[in-house]
Amino acid sequence: MKEKLIVIGNGMSGLRTIEDLFDIQKDKYDITIFGEEPHLNYNRIMLSYLLSGEKTFEDTIINHQTWYDEHNITLHKGDKVIKINKEDKKVISESGKELPYDKLLIATGSNSFIPHTIGSDLENVIGFRTKLDSDTILDLISKDKTAVVVGGGLLGLEAAYGIAMHGIKTILVHRSGSIMSQQLDRTGGRLLQKNLESYGIEFKLNTTIEKIEGKSKVERVTFTDGQTVESNIVVFATGIVPNTALAKEAGLDTKKGILVNDHLQTSDKNIFAIGECAEHKGNTYGLVAPLYEQAKFCAKKLAEKDSNGYTGSTLSTRLKISGVDLFSAGDYLGDETTEELILLDEKVGVYKKLVIYQDKIIGIVLYGDTADASWYLKLLKEHTDISDLRTKILFGKSALSGDTGHGGDDISAMADDEEICGCNGVTKGCVTKAIKEQDLKTLGDVKQCTKAGASCGSCLGVVEQILVNTLGDEYNDTVEGICDCCDVGHKVIKECIDTNDFDNVYDVFKKLEWKTDDGCIKCRPAINYYLLVKYNDVKYKNDKRSALINDRVFANIQKDGTYSVVPRIWGGLTSPQELKDMADIAVKYDVPTVKFTGGQRLDMLGVKKEQLEPMWKDLNDAGFVSGQAYAKGLRTVKTCVGNQWCRFGTQDSMQMGVDIEKMTWGSWTPHKFKIAVSGCPRNCAEATIKDIGVIAVDSGWEIHIAGNGGIKVRVTDFFTKVETDEELFHYIKAIMQFYREDAYYLERTAHWVERVGLEYVKDALLKDKANLDACAKRFDISQESAQVDPWEQSRKDGFTKEFSPIVIAPENSESFEAKERV
Amino acid sequence: MASWTKIIEVEHIPSMGSRVVHYGEIEIAIFKTRDGSIFAINNECPHKQGKLSEGLVHGTNVTCPMHNWDIDLKNGEALGSDSGCTNIYKSKIENHTVFITL
Numbered sequence: 042m043k044e045k046l047i048v049i050g051n052g053m054s055g056l057r058t059i060e061d062l063f064d065i066q067k068d069k070y071d072i073t074i075f076g077e078e079p080h081l082n083y084n085r086i087m088l089s090y091l092l093s094g095e096k097t098f099e100d101t102i103i104n105h106q107t108w109y110d111e112h113n114i115t116l117h118k119g120d121k122v123i124k125i126n127k128e129d130k131k132v133i134s135e136s137g138k139e140l141p142y143d144k145l146l147i148a149t150g151s152n153s154f155i156p157h158t159i160g161s162d163l164e165n166v167i168g169f170r171t172k173l174d175s176d177t178i179l180d181l182i183s184k185d186k187t188a189v190v191v192g193g194g195l196l197g198l199e200a201a202y203g204i205a206m207h208g209i210k211t212i213l214v215h216r217s218g219s220i221m222s223q224q225l226d227r228t229g230g231r232l233l234q235k236n237l238e239s240y241g242i243e244f245k246l247n248t249t250i251e252k253i254e255g256k257s258k259v260e261r262v263t264f265t266d267g268q269t270v271e272s273n274i275v276v277f278a279t280g281i282v283p284n285t286a287l288a289k290e291a292g293l294d295t296k297k298g299i300l301v302n303d304h305l306q307t308s309d310k311n312i313f314a315i316g317e318c319a320e321h322k323g324n325t326y327g328l329v330a331p332l333y334e335q336a337k338f339c340a341k342k343l344a345e346k347d348s349n350g351y352t353g354s355t356l357s358t359r360l361k362i363s364g365v366d367l368f369s370a371g372d373y374l375g376d377e378t379t380e381e382l383i384l385l386d387e388k389v390g391v392y393k394k395l396v397i398y399q400d401k402i403i404g405i406v407l408y409g410d411t412a413d414a415s416w417y418l419k420l421l422k423e424h425t426d427i428s429d430l431r432t433k434i435l436f437g438k439s440a441l442s443g444d445t446g447h448g449g450d451d452i453s454a455m456a457d458d459e460e461i462c463g464c465n466g467v468t469k470g471c472v473t474k475a476i477k478e479q480d481l482k483t484l485g486d487v488k489q490c491t492k493a494g495a496s497c498g499s500c501l502g503v504v505e506q507i508l509v510n511t512l513g514d515e516y517n518d519t520v521e522g523i524c525d526c527c528d529v530g531h532k533v534i535k536e537c538i539d540t541n542d543f544d545n546v547y548d549v550f551k552k553l554e555w556k557t558d559d560g561c562i563k564c565r566p567a568i569n570y571y572l573l574v575k576y577n578d579v580k581y582k583n584d585k586r587s588a589l590i591n592d593r594v595f596a597n598i599q600k601d602g603t604y605s606v607v608p609r610i611w612g613g614l615t616s617p618q619e620l621k622d623m624a625d626i627a628v629k630y631d632v633p634t635v636k637f638t639g640g641q642r643l644d645m646l647g648v649k650k651e652q653l654e655p656m657w658k659d660l661n662d663a664g665f666v667s668g669q670a671y672a673k674g675l676r677t678v679k680t681c682v683g684n685q686w687c688r689f690g691t692q693d694s695m696q697m698g699v700d701i702e703k704m705t706w707g708s709w710t711p712h713k714f715k716i717a718v719s720g721c722p723r724n725c726a727e728a729t730i731k732d733i734g735v736i737a738v739d740s741g742w743e744i745h746i747a748g749n750g751g752i753k754v755r756v757t758d759f760f761t762k763v764e765t766d767e768e769l770f771h772y773i774k775a776i777m778q779f780y781r782e783d784a785y786y787l788e789r790t791a792h793w794v795e796r797v798g799l800e801y802v803k804d805a806l807l808k809d810k811a812n813l814d815a816c817a818k819r820f821d822i823s824q825e826s827a828q829v830d831p832w833e834q835s836r837k838d839g840f841t842k843e844f845s846p847i848v849i850a851p852e853n854s855e856s857f858e859a860k861e862r863v
Numbered sequence: 864m865a866s867w868t869k870i871i872e873v874e875h876i877p878s879m880g881s882r883v884v885h886y887g888e889i890e891i892a893i894f895k896t897r898d899g900s901i902f903a904i905n906n907e908c909p910h911k912q913g914k915l916s917e918g919l920v921h922g923t924n925v926t927c928p929m930h931n932w933d934i935d936l937k938n939g940e941a942l943g944s945d946s947g948c949t950n951i952y953k954s955k956i957e958n959h960t961v962f963i964t965l
Binding site: 594598600650843846850 | 868870871875877878879880881882883884885886887890893897911913914917918919920921922926928929931933943944965
């Protein structure tokens with residue numbers, strides 16, 4: 042027998058909770074929803090577009106009747122719940138329905154707050170919260186009368202804009218000296234005001250309404266500055282009051298809102314409250330993003346799944362007025378303990394302010410250019426140390442030297458037909474359209490629906506910006522699962538693996554409640570990697586079935602299904618005899634293409650899978666091991682000729698390259714890993730675009746990290762300078778080990794350093810000598826089991842047997858008449 | 864009436880892995896899933912003919928090693944938002960031996 046779940050409120054938070062619940066568990070409850078309004082579930086955020094006429098009501102509907110029908114949800118529209126009897130677990134509605142529940146979800150939202158003023162009880166003094174309010178406003182406004190809007194917050198501005206768009210004279214009065222004082226500082230407010238004045242809105246600041254006059258309806262409004270205008274409508278947008286009456290009367294604990302714990306439970310554990318009517322840790326929220334976050338945790342609890350619980354939300358906001366780019370988040374005002382970074386260009390209409398506390402962003406105001414909103418928000422949420430970015434951060438992500446991210450493009454300036462996802466040929470317009478029409482809220486939604494970002498993922502930053510630009514505070518950036526199999530991110534997975542003991546990837550899946558038994562191409566290799574790093578291939582053996590093809594068969598798969606074979610050539614240094622051996626082998630197996638790689642190794646391309654085993658054997662016999670050119674691990678150490686031959690060389694880079702490669706080979710890392718050693722600052726080995734770049738100077742070696750020669754080139758960051766070879770080895774080991782342990786699977790050093798900050802890596806290794814030594818030591822230990830030639834090993838343990846095809850000649854095959862059908 | 868062709872003893876097909884069968888001009892991939900079930904499928908992804916035999920097996924699906932398309936081993940259909948289909952062959956295990964219909 043299913044349990045009964047009743048939802049009071051047919052709005053965005055209640056419905057979102059039900060949708061999230063269905064994602065986890067479909068059949069636990071019989072669901073009944075009561076909605077006070079006579080409509081289906083609609084998007085309240087779009088009310089301003091409804092008012093301005095830029096959207097129809099149909100556009101704002103989130104769930105159509107078919108959705109309710111498909112999920113067997115009983116919806117009572119236009120029927121208000123008037124009583125909760127928590128002793129008998131029943132609710133009673135205005136129409137007289139009396140229904141029992143096992144679980145009750147209160148999602149009653151909030152009401153407009155209309156302050157008591159002379160005449161505020163007249164007809165046509167209204168709030169701006171519902172479709173009815175919007176309809177009433179549209180009915181009343183007329184060219185002959187001035188419309189008055191009270192409140193210069195988000196809602197007030199959107200209401201005033203919506204009215205002014207119909208060519209109506211609109212006066213907006215605001216009690217304080219600057220508009221949107223809840224979200225913007227004065228400078229931002231002033232710029233925004235200037236922009237809105239161009240739409241015909243007249244602002245009266247430091248002013249409020251003295252009195253409203255009329256027989257029964259509004260006829261005249263007098264302001265505190267003495268001015269009186271003929272008006273027939275006053276819209277109050279001066280705040281909202283959580284709708285707690287029902288809960289209060291039922292005896293639930295309330296303050297500003299209905300008090301809830303981290304699982305959105307009220308003082309009665311069978312009754313939940315969510316959204317604007319709920320109060321969590323002293324906070325009530327009037328924006329959409331927090332309620333979406335709450336919904337996730339509420340749904341988990343309703344499904345009786347464990348979760349850490351809701352911890353509160355960082356508020357960010359965006360004004361829903363066409364043509365106005367504005368974004369703010371966090372503590373945008375700051376105080377005497379904080380610093381501000383400000384960029385202001387009044388002529389162009391651009392204002393950016395970051396509030397900094399202890400080298401971390403805690404508040405953001407962006408006006409006129411919100412292209413980097415998602416990036417700043419990420420830095421804020423992840424508490425990234427920005428000391429290294431400081432001088433350039435206001436100019437945006439693209440201004441960072443050697444940016445590997447893809448966030449530098451100005452999204453608003455991008456044309457709709459511009460392609461953003463090269464892998465799947467998806468344009469910006471296509472993404473924006475899908476977000477709007479299909480009500481997409483997360484990166485995952487967009488990936489699934491449009492395929493943008495679903496392949497190589499290098500455009501995800503751009504996709505995220507489009508989401509932020511299109512949705513503003515509706516954008517749901519709660520941490521997503523690393524793939525569709527789970528709801529957890531890399532961080533949680535790593536913590537779980539660190540603190541528990543696991544025998545295999547499937548145990549990890551079980552512990553973290555994976556939705557699939559076997560995981561997928563994204564999660565299984567990641568978990569396999571994390572387990573390998575923890576147990577060093579001793580207690581846990583590399584699970585080949587959880588490795589991607591190249592790491593499973595120790596060769597690079599090519600487009601036609603053949604492989605390329607790359608033997609290790611230490612430091613790029615070889616000999617006539619080695620070259621001869623390789624040439625003989627290439628001739629013997631009729632290798633169609635032989636090429637030097639960018640990492641100074643020889644690549645033999647076009648080898649059939651069944652040729653791999655004998656070819657590897659021949660190479661092993663000639664003294665070669667795998668070059669691991671396929672590996673998420675140390676690939677090459679590139680060198681120049683250094684002081685052995687070069688007239689400029691200051692150190693022996695060739696020998697150093699060989700030594701480093703002999704020390705680091707075999708090590709698996711989160712992504713491919715490349716090192717280069719240059720014998721002098723002329724840097725002929727191109728060390729400054731490698732994961733670790735070593736450059737010889739007169740007095741020793743410079744160590745550079747996190748370079749990348751990929752899609753977007755990133756030049757390394759200088760890490761430190763050492764005097765002796767021993768120090769150099771020690772640092773390289775420690776840096777590699779720290780990256781191995783700290784980065785997420787498939788995160789290159791460049792992305793890792795940009796995510797965590799260079800200072801974080803420096804603090805961990807340069808300032809903390811004990812940690813440096815410990816990391817280097819752990820690297821040594823891991824290498825004991827990693828420096829095994831995978832070619833020789835897989836030949837000897839019989840793994841290569843499966844490489845050969847089963848050949849069945851049609852004429853000789855044993856055929857049997859089918860005895861049964863399968 | 865379909866005819867069954869003997870392929871190989873089931874133990875020679877690695878769990879969560881595959882073996883490739885050449886039958887004349889035809890190339891078939893035979894998979895063994897974690898529960899020991901056997902599936903036979905034409906060794907070509909419907910997208911760009913990637914060799915499905917080299918893909919990662921999960922559940923009764925395989926992910927093509929070329930561009931990560933997920934293919935349902937039960938019916939050869941591409942999963943998710945991709946569309947396309949590749950031929951499958953009926954298979955069975957009898958006396959520890961794999962047979963498929965060709």
